[in-house]
Amino acid sequence: MLSTMQDGNLSIGALLRHGATVHGGTQVHTWTGAGSRVTTFAEIGEQAARLANALRSLGVTGDERVATFMWNNAEHQTAYLAVPAMGAVLHTLNLRLFPEQLTYIANHAEDRVVIVDATVAPLLAKQLPTFTTVEHVVVANGPAEALTAPEGVQVHSWDELLAAQPAEFEWPDVDERSAAAMCYTSGTTGNPKGVVYSHRSIWLHSMQVCMADGMGLSPTDRSLVIVPQFHAMSWGMPYAAFMSGASLVMPDRFLQPEPLVAMIEQLRPTHSAAVPTIWQGVLQYLDAHPDSDLSSLREVVVGGSACPPAMMHAFQEKFGIHIVHAWGMTETSPLGTVCRPPAGLAEDEEWRYRYTQGRLPASVSARLVGDQGQELPWDGASVGELEVRGPWIAASYYRLDEDGEGSEKFHDGWLRTGDVGTLTHDGFLTLTDRSKDIIKSGGEWISSVDLENAVMGHPAVAEAAVIGVPDPKWDERPLVAVVLKEGAAAGPEELREFLTDKVAKWQLPENWAFVPEVPKTSVGKFDKKVLRAQHADGRLDVTRLG
Structure with a gap:
């Protein structure tokens, strides 16, 4: 082979070590309701080592699943890094799923340990008797007594468990193509489907989040991470932050417009990301409180569904906040496109681009398929179903049920997204609808x-x-x-x-x-x-x- 290059391992352990040392002084602010508590990346590195030792003491070995039932906070960030870095698999449980869906995915993934925030421990307690493989629950951000567990399940305090462990851990050399984390789709039809991300796919996706045609995160940014850590891995921002050195603002359970505006005013983030409905609520709050100071916020990435142009204009014209459209899904890690218009455009032409879902990055290949299965041209007019493939795109679902429902989403190496739209000659995607x-x-x-x-x-x-x-x-x-x-x-x-x-x-x-x-x-x-x-x-x- 004609190459002189080394073959470095793209593991979450390497990412953890990088962020905890090179960016050790960078901070994670977790909102408390009145202010924030601050944790540095170096402290998260130490906590990650203690958590990995603790999980080993609970019997977690190999690629066993460790679930989280948590808000966005520093403890969840610690789990994001520690669990895959030790060779186990992080499984983020959606706090808002129907009870029967929560039971299904915990049992389907065969979760061994659940880490839960004390504020949602009573919600987990209701379903815990139906979890067949869970042996341990670790309660963070509150007393272990917040959770009542059934017989056979041991409950631990996060603080006490970690305090008893060494602050160093011998991180294993994990294969970059092995499982690092998993997230289940929201199950709009049938049972939720599991997507398993590899260390390599997370690493490559994180690089895209940091790139200028992605979210452009850099050490000068402070990102308000509103999109939940249980929703498509928080769009990759927790990992991209440890790669780039961007600091984080974690809202915990305070996701209403008033506290979000208070966070922006007090902690001065430059960047944020969330679904359109969050920003619609913030905009209504701002209309009623026009003296609010959002001047620090440079850019907001909006995905999950189409952003109304009226909302984009309102934020731009009233507050100078640039709304950036993006598209993706759980199966795409999730970034599939981000809207960065070409340079040198007149204002009207730039807005025409900004209304689109954005441009395909180099690592995402796409095609449009018509009703008869024919591939359609990228002419900005032909409408078909979008199919994608790439190094951070799922190739299958995890352990499909016996009926195989969900396998039809994948064929010929392509993911059928279920989104209908057009592609321009220069790779800009406009979605007109979901196929259903x-x-x-x-x-x-x-x-x-x-x-x-x-x-x-x-x-x-x-x-x-x-x-x-x-x-x-x-x-x-x-x-x-x-x-x-x-x-x-x-x-x-x-x-x-x-x-x-x-x-x-x-x-x-x-x-x-x-x-x-x-x-x-x-x-x-x-x-x-x-x-x-x-x-x-x-x-x-x-x-x-x-």
Whole structure:
């Protein structure tokens, strides 16, 4: 082989050692409700060693699974690094899953130990008797007595357990292609599906997060990590921080608009990331509290679902905050695209790019596939299902059930994303819908995302979600579920009139419902299957315009 290069091992252990030494003075701020407690990267390195020793003392060996049931905080950051670095596998449990789904994934992953925050210990305690493989629970950020465990499960205090361990650990030389962490999809159909990330995939993904065409994290940044650590590994930011030296602000359980704004004012982050619904709430709070100081915040990355253009403009024009669109999913680690427009564009042209989901990085290959399985051109007009592959893209799900449900997502080395959209010649992705959400009306396709974004441009609208409902003439027609801003008023006629110059006439919705809130999934996306069920059961008060 014609090469003179060394073959370094891309392991989480190497990443831990790098961050704890080279960036040892960098800080993690965990919000307490009134201020923050500070932990340095060096201290996290020491705590990680103590945790690894503690887990060994509890019998964790090899690639056994250690689960977390935690908010974003310094202790969770410690587990993120210690568990895979010792050769075990970190499994982040979603705090917001339905109980039966939580039981399913804990048993399916065969979790041996669970680390839990004391504030959510009572929630875990309800399900713990149904966990068949868990032997130990470690309670952090509060007394071990916060959790009552069934017979056969030992409960430990994080502080006491770690204090009794050495501050050094002989980190093993873990194969970079072995399992490091796992996260389950939210299970919109069937049981949740497990995605297992390797040390190598996390390392390469972290490099992309740090790159200029990713999130661009650097030692000068302080990132407010709102996206949960149980949601697609917090979009890679906890690992990218240890790689780049960016400091972190962890909100713990304080995820409402008021405390988030307080964090920004007091801790002065330059960067943040979360799903659009979080920022919609923050924007409403800011409208009611215009003296809030968000001047430190340079950039916000928004993913999980499409960001309404009206919200992007509002943050830019009122607060000087640059909203950056991104796209990804649990199966893509999750970064698939990030929107960095080409240089030298006029303002209108730059905004046209910014509305897209972003550009493919070098490590993510993509193609569009039509209804007949044909590959479609990257011409910005041809619409098909997006398929991707690359070194941080899943090739399969973990231990599929006997019926094999979920295997259809993978074929010919490609991941079928279920997202429908277009690609331009220069690799910019625009998603028009999820394949299951697109509306087929009279043989033509209507994008629910485009309609939602248009409706949310009305000044009285806080949120809008669009679903297709049966229609005897057109097969399906759109129904818009609207949440009005507090104190605002608007009727279906006014909102439909508002859309007349924004969408084609035949796409104008006849069906409108005004709701107190749009149902959300466990990760903050609009839960359209709940809306469809509410409509089918007659629980939505629908106004139909003539």
